Amino acid sequence: MTDNNYRTDGGEGENGDASGGESRVREAHLSGDDLTAYVCTNGHATFPGHQRCPECGEVQTTTLDLSDARAEVVTWTTSTATPPGVREPNHLAFVEFDLDAALDAASGFTPGTVEGPVRTLAQLTTSDVESGDVVEPTYVDELREPGAGIREPDSQSWDGYRFRPVED
Amino acid sequence: MRDVAIIGASMTQFGQRDVWIRELLAQAGDECLDDAGVEPSALDHLYVSNMASGEFEGMTGVPNALAHDLGALGAYTQRVDQTSSSGGGGIYAAWQSIASGASDATLLVGGEKMTHTTTAESTDIIASLTHPVEYKHGVTLPSFAGLTARHYLERFDAPRESLAKVAVKNHENGTRNPHAQFQKEVDMETVLESPIIADPLRLYDFCPITDGSAALMFVPAEEADAYVDDAEDYAIVSGVAGATDTHVVHERDDPTVMGGVVESGERAYDMAGLEPEDVDVAELHDMFTILEFLQMEGLGFAERGEAWKRVEAGETKMDGDLPINTSGGLKSKGHPLGASGIAQGVEIYEQVIGDAGPRQVDADVALACNVGGFGNCVITTILEAAA
Numbered sequence: 001m002t003d004n005n006y007r008t009d010g011g012e013g014e015n016g017d018a019s020g021g022e023s024r025v026r027e028a029h030l031s032g033d034d035l036t037a038y039v040c041t042n043g044h045a046t047f048p049g050h051q052r053c054p055e056c057g058e059v060q061t062t063t064l065d066l067s068d069a070r071a072e073v074v075t076w077t078t079s080t081a082t083p084p085g086v087r088e089p090n091h092l093a094f095v096e097f098d099l100d101a102a103l104d105a106a107s108g109f110t111p112g113t114v115e116g117p118v119r120t121l122a123q124l125t126t127s128d129v130e131s132g133d134v135v136e137p138t139y140v141d142e143l144r145e146p147g148a149g150i151r152e153p154d155s156q157s158w159d160g161y162r163f164r165p166v167e168d
Numbered sequence: 169m170r171d172v173a174i175i176g177a178s179m180t181q182f183g184q185r186d187v188w189i190r191e192l193l194a195q196a197g198d199e200c201l202d203d204a205g206v207e208p209s210a211l212d213h214l215y216v217s218n219m220a221s222g223e224f225e226g227m228t229g230v231p232n233a234l235a236h237d238l239g240a241l242g243a244y245t246q247r248v249d250q251t252s253s254s255g256g257g258g259i260y261a262a263w264q265s266i267a268s269g270a271s272d273a274t275l276l277v278g279g280e281k282m283t284h285t286t287t288a289e290s291t292d293i294i295a296s297l298t299h300p301v302e303y304k305h306g307v308t309l310p311s312f313a314g315l316t317a318r319h320y321l322e323r324f325d326a327p328r329e330s331l332a333k334v335a336v337k338n339h340e341n342g343t344r345n346p347h348a349q350f351q352k353e354v355d356m357e358t359v360l361e362s363p364i365i366a367d368p369l370r371l372y373d374f375c376p377i378t379d380g381s382a383a384l385m386f387v388p389a390e391e392a393d394a395y396v397d398d399a400e401d402y403a404i405v406s407g408v409a410g411a412t413d414t415h416v417v418h419e420r421d422d423p424t425v426m427g428g429v430v431e432s433g434e435r436a437y438d439m440a441g442l443e444p445e446d447v448d449v450a451e452l453h454d455m456f457t458i459l460e461f462l463q464m465e466g467l468g469f470a471e472r473g474e475a476w477k478r479v480e481a482g483e484t485k486m487d488g489d490l491p492i493n494t495s496g497g498l499k500s501k502g503h504p505l506g507a508s509g510i511a512q513g514v515e516i517y518e519q520v521i522g523d524a525g526p527r528q529v530d531a532d533v534a535l536a537c538n539v540g541g542f543g544n545c546v547i548t549t550i551l552e553a554a555a
Contacts, residue, residue, distance in 0.1 A: 047419075074319065076315065077311050078364070079306070079308060079366045079367075080289060080364055080367075081365050082306055083292035086306030087306065092305060092311050092314075093315070120301070121315075131319070131322055137177050144306045150223065151296055155300070156304060157300070158302055158393070160301075
């Protein structure tokens with residue numbers, strides 16, 4: 001992950017909210033560099049963040065780390081026709097985070113005040129999954145090869161989290 | 169606002185073409201002017217629907233190039249990019265230009281030149297519309313379709329074969345379309361045994377990569393009689409509307425609902441004063457077979473989770489209660505991104521004026537739904553016979 005396009009410090013400093021109003025969580029939330037949900041003043045949580053809450057249009061002011069959160073597989077696919085720089089086959093899923101557990105593990109949230117669901121599209125470590133399985137994130141420093149595809153390598157991050165089945 | 173008429177249409181051969189974007193657009197534009205009986209010098213506005221000519225062939229500024237090549241210099245030109253729904257976006261823009269009084273004659277031409285790229289390159293150009301958090305995982309539009317198809321089949325207990333029947337039906341329809349990329353039938357076995365592309369979807373669940381162009385000519389309805397012999401030769405744009413859904417596809421509450429389809433459909437029905445039951449024939453954006461189910465349900469042609477039953481019952485075939493994709497759809501006709509929404513418009517125009525030849529069904533009201541991204545931006549158009 002590159003440092004120059006990554007901030008989760010609440011928007012202070014040169015990239016922060018210069019309006020003097022309520023501090024927005026800016027910059028990183030538009031790029032989704034981290035596995036971090038963003039919560040607006042009305043308690044709507046999204047991943048990634050947005051300039052304004054998609055649900056109500058208010059600003060997003062707090063964050064919720066999901067990098068240790070478990071999630072449930074909503075649906076999955078194995079893609080065999082992958083773009084340049086992408087592993088083949090590519091196992092992908094929509095997963096939905098256990099938001100209550102993530103909130104319990106975090107500090108500063110009042111139970112029942114944050115509204116999901118919060119999901120992500122993500123690579124899976126294996127095709128040996130079914131819908132409904134519980135998975136957890138595991139960090140990968142390069143999900144696809146930067147520069148092999150059409151997108152400008154410096155325009156976004158390329159590290160992130162794959163999800164693996166939880167072995168209880 | 170003024171009522172808007174479509175008085176002419178054209179489309180080039182879809183498929184692998186040895187001409188580039190400028191020539192493709194010029195061919196369709198020229199044929200459409202001829203079909204409508206409009207001189208190029210009469211054009212006030214000239215719109216070009218195109219997603220990615222810069223990315224595909226390093227050619228930008230195509231609307232101006234087309235104005236020059238068609239002899240329409242002086243016309244106001246504008247490019248419309250709504251990814252795969254650029255064509256529908258162009259229909260909306262062209263309608264606005266006439267309805268508002270800004271133009272008395274608007275030619276809309278859409279096209280894309282794609283087949284010179286590899287499948288991987290083409291897929292990546294299209295996938296570049298995705299958010300960074302999804303793009304970095306190597307997502308493609310086909311993989312969104314695989315994710316959605318699995319969820320739909322599991323949730324609604326629909327048989328895998330029902331998706332294959334969409335492909336079989338649309339290929340059969342495509343045999344009657346001389347402009348289609350594929351004019352051959354496929355059987356269930358071929359679809360179900362074709363290579364897996366995005367599990368559970370296979371090769372024949374997907375549209376091909378295509379070169380092609382299509383065009384429509386718009387004038388005020390009150391002036392249509394000056395161009396055509398009688399009212400049977402033009403159509404009225406009775407409803408057209410667009411809407412968006414999330415850019416980040418995983419943020420949708422329900423993966424089987426495309427909000428842009430629902431909202432653009434409702435707005436188009438409201439504008440036309442019509443209900444889903446009034447539609448006689450529809451062109452839906454079957455870039456992937458599963459999308460035909462989602463649009464049928466989003467547009468009110470079937471209850472949630474039950475579109476597959478209408479397909480299984482044969483109700484969407486040419487001789488069914490609601491023929492869908494009589495043109496062959498994107499599935500067999502091909503999907504040159506910027507042209508596809510306009511080619512849908514060409515089909516429903518020909519259906520309501522009774523000029524669809526071997527594909528003709530009994531139709532006074534026809535609908536087209538053009539989907540950009542994976543339901544990210546959608547335009548629904550309703551045409552009615554003027555006579």
